[in-house]
Amino acid sequence: MNLTDSPQAPRLTVEDLSVHYGGVCAVSNIGFTVEPGGSVGIIGANGAGKTSTLKALMGLVPRSSGRISLGDQDLSRTKARDMVRHGIGYVPEGRHIFPGLPVDKNLLLGAYARAWNKGTHQQLDEIYDLFPVLGEMRHRLAGALSGGQQQMLAMGRALMSSPRLLVLDEPSMGLSPKLVGSILDVLLKLREDGLSLLLVEQNAKLTFGVTSHCIVMENGEAVMDGSSAALSRDPRVREVYLGL
Numbered sequence: 001m002n003l004t005d006s007p008q009a010p011r012l013t014v015e016d017l018s019v020h021y022g023g024v025c026a027v028s029n030i031g032f033t034v035e036p037g038g039s040v041g042i043i044g045a046n047g048a049g050k051t052s053t054l055k056a057l058m059g060l061v062p063r064s065s066g067r068i069s070l071g072d073q074d075l076s077r078t079k080a081r082d083m084v085r086h087g088i089g090y091v092p093e094g095r096h097i098f099p100g101l102p103v104d105k106n107l108l109l110g111a112y113a114r115a116w117n118k119g120t121h122q123q124l125d126e127i128y129d130l131f132p133v134l135g136e137m138r139h140r141l142a143g144a145l146s147g148g149q150q151q152m153l154a155m156g157r158a159l160m161s162s163p164r165l166l167v168l169d170e171p172s173m174g175l176s177p178k179l180v181g182s183i184l185d186v187l188l189k190l191r192e193d194g195l196s197l198l199l200v201e202q203n204a205k206l207t208f209g210v211t212s213h214c215i216v217m218e219n220g221e222a223v224m225d226g227s228s229a230a231l232s233r234d235p236r237v238r239e240v241y242l243g244l
């Protein structure tokens with residue numbers, strides 16, 4: 001059993017995805033593709049519609065339009081609880097760990113969608129290899145962890161379901177530059193291991209460091225779309241999103 005044992009995720013294709021809250025449009029006809037083992041970023045300011053896009057993808061808010069496919073499987077009507085069975089792991093904004101449970105129990109809850117077996121505990125050890133601090137604190141209550149450690153726990157919990165595509169919503173939020181560096185290292189390792197990544201961030205620098213392709217969202221729309229290398233050289237992106 002290895003985090004990377006599973007085959008690569010098939011291509012994820014999202015087309016014309018829209019989200020409305022009441023009459024208000026939060027996401028308008030967003031589309032992107034994550035190739036097998038590929039990494040795609042969505043950057044944007046507060047309220048741009050990044051979280052709504054991910055929630056609609058995951059089936060956590062109603063999709064008012066859109067087609068979602070993973071390889072030859074149509075997930076356009078798939079509910080949130082079934083996404084994990086398709087190999088899609090989700091690290092939500094704000095982490096949503098269980099503060100009153102110890103670290104190891106939080107991680108084991110991430111494996112609920114798979115049959116528990118000897119491999120589950122082996123996998124726990126692999127998470128501790130990836131995030132040594134979680135191993136050191138395995139019996140501590142999750143609520144006693146620092147923000148950075150809680151983010152690692154949220155990522156570790158999602159990895160316990162053996163995803164082939166990992167969807168992350170602002171993993172760098174509220175973290176020090178040093179911890180953002182640790183998150184970057186882990187994401188690069190996962191990418192190297194062949195996991196597909198979909199990363200939503202306000203931190204454009206982190207996103208360009210991890211992804212090969214990026215979308216810039218403003219007011220629910222994709223206003224730019226291109227290779228991360230090209231976007232990181234774009235004058236407007238440099239000014240607005242990189243503060244250069």
Ligand SMILES: Nc1ncnc2c1ncn2[C@@H]1O[C@H](COP(=O)(O)OP(=O)(O)OP(=O)(O)O)[C@@H](O)[C@H]1O
Nearest residue numbers: 021026044045046047048049050051052053093202
């Ligand atoms: N449950 C909801 N009901 C009504 N409006 C919502 C809801 N959730 C989000 N919105 C609105 O939809 C828009 C997009 O919000 P969303 O959370 O998707 O943005 P975001 O890009 O993730 O922002 P942030 O960077 O602050 O997390 C915002 O105008 C927000 O106020």
Ligand SMILES: [Mg+2]
Nearest residue numbers: 050051052093
């Ligand atoms: Mg958000």
